[in-house]
Amino acid sequence: MTNVLILGGTAWVSGLITRRWIDSGARVTCLARGTHPVPDGAELVRADRDDAEPYRDLHGEWDEIVDVSRHAHHARGAVEALGARTARWTYVSSASVYADEATPDTDESAETVAPAQDGDEYEYGAQKRASEEAVLALGERARIVRPGLIVGPGDPSDRFGYWAAAFDRAADGPVLIPRVEGRKAQVIDVEDLVSFLVDSESFAPVNAIGDVHELGHVLDAVRAATTHSGKVVTAEDEWLEAHGVEFWSGERSLPLWLPMDMGGFMTRSNAAYRAAGGTLTSLETTIARIVDDERTRGVHRARRAGLTRDEELALIDAL
Incomplete structure (x- = not known):
């Protein structure tokens, strides 16, 4: 049985990721504050990632860790605490990491914004880029997915x-x-994104976006x-x-x-997403x-x- 840890797993996108992994037959643990109910079939470990030791109650190893964090210090802390205990780490980033907002049809090779540093004022794209860098330190186990505007029920x-x-x-x-x-x-329809996150074997950064x-x-x-x-x-x-x-x-x-x-x-390119099996x-x-x-x-x-x-x-x- 695939053993999956979702850092979050109870809000909109992360909750649907949890549901999809459970439906695929995986054993799923969600680390979350418990603000939202955990999907049926998942185990909840309550923790606030702003606390000093949010991962102390997590034990064992995982085949997959999924993180959707918006804050770089959360991503860095998670990688430091848990990075050695998973076969693959999927980070759900954003197309907002790209610096060029004017040129149509750019792909994953486009220049990205400067990553946020500790103490920087919050800026979504810069925080996501810094989070990517933290995860990419895991080398071949790191997987980066960059959705565009996610839409769907809920x-x-x-x-x-x-x-x-x-x-x-x-x-x-x-x-x-x-x-x-x-x-x-x-x-990108949220169901297409969730399917890609669970089913795809792609590791290179991918723009998960629609036509x-x-x-x-x-x-x-x-x-x-x-x-x-x-x-x-x-x-x-x-x-x-x-x-x-x-x-x-x-x-x-x-x-x-x-x-x-x-x-x-x-108007970004989704060619890599399609080539990696992404559905629309x-x-x-x-x-x-x-x-x-x-x-x-x-x-x-x-x-x-x-x-x-x-x-x-x-x-x-x-x-």
């Missing part, structure tokens, strides 16, 4: 799901969108899936910025909308699952990204 970031909610809640009313011409969207789509095509597909019948109202970048609408994510934002000079951010769910299937999920969770609920319906309508009225 996504706590709300970035992709916002559009399903926006079109669905509007019904026959208007929906505000940014100018889509010249903009792209590139996502590139026109942003307009993606929004049209989401609109069709919700059967939205109202107007689609387009606002120019300068107008949106002047009215306090943010790019990409967060409160009062339009998710998936990026500055025009970031044309490489969602059709965009339409992913969207259908997300629409169902948003309807279940509530299209009017408070969310981490996007506009409230009242904010959206006020902006449309102001155009």
Whole structure:
């Protein structure tokens, strides 16, 4: 039986990784604070990775350790404490480690950002890159996977799901969108990512990302899936910025909308992922699952990204 340790294993992505390993017949241990319930079939070892000795209650060896940490000091500490006790170490990094956000179709050889050093102010890409370096010190046992924007049911970031909610809640009313011409969207279905993490034997750094789509095509597909019948109202970048609408994510934002000079951010090459056996769910299937999920969770609920319906309508009225 394969013996797997998940550092985390109870939140969205790491919980699905745990579930997939259990379904494959593995024995899975999750080291986590216990904020979220552990998936059925996994053993929970409670620990906070900010504590002085978070790994003291872990005993034995593993065939695989999986870490999804966002903080370099967590990754460094885990490798130091557990690195000699596993046959393979998979680190779930991010495409945000790349320095070039302007050039389309870059691959895994592209320049990366400088890794964060101890004491640096938190910056996601730099923390992920420093974490990669800690894991790569394990040599041939190290495996680095760099997802792009992960989407699917249960996504706590709300970035992709916002559009399903926006079109669905509007019904026959208007929906505000940014100018889509010249903009792209590139996502990875969480189920494809999880399958790759569990099933793939690739060790070289791999961009786990989907195909590139026109942003307009993606929004049209989401609109069709919700059967939205109202107007689609387009606002120019300068107008949106002047009215306090943010790019990409967060409160009062339009998710998936990026500055025009970031044309490489969602157009990276996924050739290595495909060559390593990575699968890609059709965009339409992913969207259908997300629409169902948003309807279940509530299209009017408070969310981490996007506009409230009242904010959206006020902006449309102001155009």
